[in-house]
Amino acid sequence: xxLLEVRNxxxxxxxxxGVVRAVDGVSFDVEKGETVGIVGESGSGKSVTCYSLLxxxxxxxxxxxxxxxxxxxxxxxxxxxxxxRKIRGHKIGMIFxxxxxxxxxxxxxxxxxxxxxxxxxxxxxxxALERAVAELxxxxxxxxKSRIDxxxxxxxxxxxxxxxxxxxxxxxxxxxxxxxxxxALDVTIQKQVLDLIKTRQEDLGTAVIFITHDLAVVxxxxxxxxxxxxxxxxxxxxxxxxxxxxxxxxTQALQKSIPALQEKGEDLYTIPGLPPDLTKPIGxxxxxxxxxxxxxxxxxGWQPKLVETGPNHWVQHCRGCVTV
Amino acid sequence: MAYLELENLTKHFRRRTGLFTxxxxxxxxxxxxxxxxxxxxIGLVGExxxxxxxxSRLIMQLLMPTEGSVVLQGKxxxxxxxxxxxxRRRDFQMIFxxxxxxxxxRMTIFSTIAEAVLTRHPDLGKDWDKLTAQxxxxxxxxxxxSRYIRxxxxxxxxxxxxxxxxxxxxxxxxxxxxxxxxxxALDVSIQSQxxxxxxxxxxDLNLTMIFITHDLSVVxxxADRxxxxxxxxxxELGESESVFKNPQSPCAQVLLNAIPKIQF
Ligand SMILES: Nc1ncnc2c1ncn2[C@@H]1O[C@H](COP(=O)(O)OP(=O)(O)OP(=O)(O)O)[C@@H](O)[C@H]1O
Ligand SMILES: Nc1ncnc2c1ncn2[C@@H]1O[C@H](COP(=O)(O)OP(=O)(O)OP(=O)(O)O)[C@@H](O)[C@H]1O
Ligand SMILES: [Mg+2]
Ligand SMILES: [Mg+2]
Numbered sequence: 001x002x003l004l005e006v007r008n009x010x011x012x013x014x015x016x017x018g019v020v021r022a023v024d025g026v027s028f029d030v031e032k033g034e035t036v037g038i039v040g041e042s043g044s045g046k047s048v049t050c051y052s053l054l055x056x057x058x059x060x061x062x063x064x065x066x067x068x069x070x071x072x073x074x075x076x077x078x079x080x081x082x083x084x085r086k087i088r089g090h091k092i093g094m095i096f097x098x099x100x101x102x103x104x105x106x107x108x109x110x111x112x113x114x115x116x117x118x119x120x121x122x123x124x125x126x127x128a129l130e131r132a133v134a135e136l137x138x139x140x141x142x143x144x145k146s147r148i149d150x151x152x153x154x155x156x157x158x159x160x161x162x163x164x165x166x167x168x169x170x171x172x173x174x175x176x177x178x179x180x181x182x183x184a185l186d187v188t189i190q191k192q193v194l195d196l197i198k199t200r201q202e203d204l205g206t207a208v209i210f211i212t213h214d215l216a217v218v219x220x221x222x223x224x225x226x227x228x229x230x231x232x233x234x235x236x237x238x239x240x241x242x243x244x245x246x247x248x249x250x251t252q253a254l255q256k257s258i259p260a261l262q263e264k265g266e267d268l269y270t271i272p273g274l275p276p277d278l279t280k281p282i283g284x285x286x287x288x289x290x291x292x293x294x295x296x297x298x299x300x301g302w303q304p305k306l307v308e309t310g311p312n313h314w315v316q317h318c319r320g321c322v323t324v
Numbered sequence: 325m326a327y328l329e330l331e332n333l334t335k336h337f338r339r340r341t342g343l344f345t346x347x348x349x350x351x352x353x354x355x356x357x358x359x360x361x362x363x364x365x366i367g368l369v370g371e372x373x374x375x376x377x378x379x380s381r382l383i384m385q386l387l388m389p390t391e392g393s394v395v396l397q398g399k400x401x402x403x404x405x406x407x408x409x410x411x412r413r414r415d416f417q418m419i420f421x422x423x424x425x426x427x428x429x430r431m432t433i434f435s436t437i438a439e440a441v442l443t444r445h446p447d448l449g450k451d452w453d454k455l456t457a458q459x460x461x462x463x464x465x466x467x468x469x470s471r472y473i474r475x476x477x478x479x480x481x482x483x484x485x486x487x488x489x490x491x492x493x494x495x496x497x498x499x500x501x502x503x504x505x506x507x508x509a510l511d512v513s514i515q516s517q518x519x520x521x522x523x524x525x526x527x528d529l530n531l532t533m534i535f536i537t538h539d540l541s542v543v544x545x546x547a548d549r550x551x552x553x554x555x556x557x558x559x560e561l562g563e564s565e566s567v568f569k570n571p572q573s574p575c576a577q578v579l580l581n582a583i584p585k586i587q588f
Contacts, residue, residue, distance in 0.1 A: 015479065017471075042483030042511045058478075097482040097509070100425045142373070146348070147339075154339065157421040157505070158372025158538075180482065183508040184421060186371045186538040187582035213483075213511045214539075216584035243588040257513040258586075260541030264565075267523075268516035268545070274469050 002029035009067035018279035024231035040228030093168035230286035326359035332392035354556030367547030414496040440495035
């Protein structure tokens with residue numbers, strides 16, 4: 001049985017302008033020790049998917065409309081706040097996209113790091129502090145011992161991000177949800193952090209849900225990849241297949257847009273058009289209006305199902321482009 | 325004459341280390357000299373914590389230098405009166421590393437961007453339709469649907485907020501932009517769209533830009549020259565292709581070797 005089993009998750013926001021279907025029927029599994037990537041368009045629902053699992057959606061306007069997320073024999077979506085508090089930051093750690101919104105600006109970094117250890121693990125202060133220094137050291141903060149009593153504003157952007165990573169890993173969770181964990185890190189520190197996560201996975205069997213826009217990083221760290229577009233997964237496959245045989249036109253277009261692969265001086269390739277209005281029901285493939293292969297058929301019918309086109313390779317069955 | 329000149333620019337922070345020990349000095353920016361031409365895009369790269377954001381804050385006059393000065397078109401910024409600084413503010417804009425912290429949570433996207441547009445075109449305050457059209461245009465340029473014009477920052481995703489911050493910076497029609505990791509939170513297609521936009525602004529309006537990023541493939545694409553920073557100092561400066569092909573400093577070599585590559 002997978003460590004985490006998400007089925008048909010739906011999270012909507014009820015706003016003045018209508019119901020935003022931010023996550024609209026998403027399913028995936030996470031196995032022990034595995035790294036599952038979520039990639040996709042900005043605004044497609046990657047963060048909301050992860051926040052939903054930890055009940056961190058602001059309610060209202062957000063509401064989990066359906067689905068389940070089984071972890072440890074319990075449905076995460078149905079837990080009481082008290083039960084959730086035992087899991088959040090303890091069994092499931094989260095690295096947030098925006099470090100300043102999750103670090104308390106008025107609290108020393110040391111206090112923020114040791115709090116969960118004292119709370120959940122019943123550690124004494126000295127022991128917790130030692131662990132905290134070691135953890136900062138591991139994510140590459142220089143002079144961790146003397147810097148641990150700083151406040152967040154005394155750290156650079158990348159250092160704050162590393163504090164977040166240390167915070168998520170310090171209680172040795174079973175799953176780490178990492179939302180853009182390395183966007184502010186230079187490549188050498190990024191490598192150090194990714195290697196550290198990998199070591200933890202090997203030693204402790206930690207599973208990781210990894211959200212990133214950096215496809216090279218995806219190719220290096222993920223075992224499986226889910227490609228998200230407009231609140232849905234359009235393709236789910238082992239990492240190699242995503243890069244060598246991308247099936248869905250959105251996955252293909254994404255790879256075509258990587259700036260590194262293009263010539264200097266030319267205009268970079270971009271996917272034309274805008275993502276759809278999430279307040280309106282989307283019939284057929286959500287990508288169809290921007291898809292260069294779209295035929296009339298694509299835009300028909302309700303949400304297309306995912307079909308298996310290769311070993312463990314699932315693609316949204318758009319009649320226009322994916323011939324099975 | 326260079327458009328922007330940094331002369332011996334230095335910023336030291338004091339860091340408390342304990343009750344009875346003397347404070348430590350962090351040399352965040354350490355005697356930096358750099359001269360940037362009008363219409364040039366300089367890529368600023370370096371390890372996390374090497375002083376890139378502090379350098380930008382100094383140029384933006386958000387921090388006072390410990391030593392040295394920022395000279396814009398021959399004028400020392402420190403010598404300008406607050407009134408003159410305010411007038412010039414709209415000419416240089418910063419896109420911050422942490423977009424959410426730099427957006428006012430109580431203002432809709434319209435108000436945020438319109439406020440910036442009005443600093444350049446105060447007359448539009450009387451022409452609501454024109455102002456709205458201008459705000460919508462800016463939103464579309466950064467790939468945001470103008471339907472979202474009445475929404476608040478918390479109703480957006482991370483990458484959408486980043487683009488609001490970019491649109492706000494462009495709204496004042498600046499001559500100099502300092503962009504601190506402006507595209508790292510964006511998917512590759514939107515990244516490309518923003519990079520195209522910035523390059524077109526450079527070409528059409530002679531925009532000058534300092535582009536800070538850890539993504540070296542992005543900097544290679546956009547920058548004319550690359551400055552490599554290490555421990556508060558600029559240790560290498562050169563044409564972007566030549567820094568890439570033939571990096572001189574160990575720091576640049578290490579960074580180039582660590583670039584992740586698609587494995588398959
Ligand atoms: N509080 C809210 N109220 C209304 N809409 C919201 C709210 N929070 C998020 N949304 C919408 O939900 C959608 C999904 O947002 P989410 O943050 O999950 O995107 P994302 O895939 O993480 O994007 P990014 O890559 O830019 O971080 C977005 O279109 C966003 O506008
Ligand atoms: N207000 C402050 N007080 C004390 N030290 C500070 C302060 N601001 C920055 N520093 C220190 O100055 C150094 C340079 O920080 P800066 O934010 O400029 O780095 P950076 O190059 O932007 O890094 P990153 O890529 O991680 O954002 C760091 O060691 C940081 O801890
Ligand atoms: Mg997000
Ligand atoms: Mg910085």
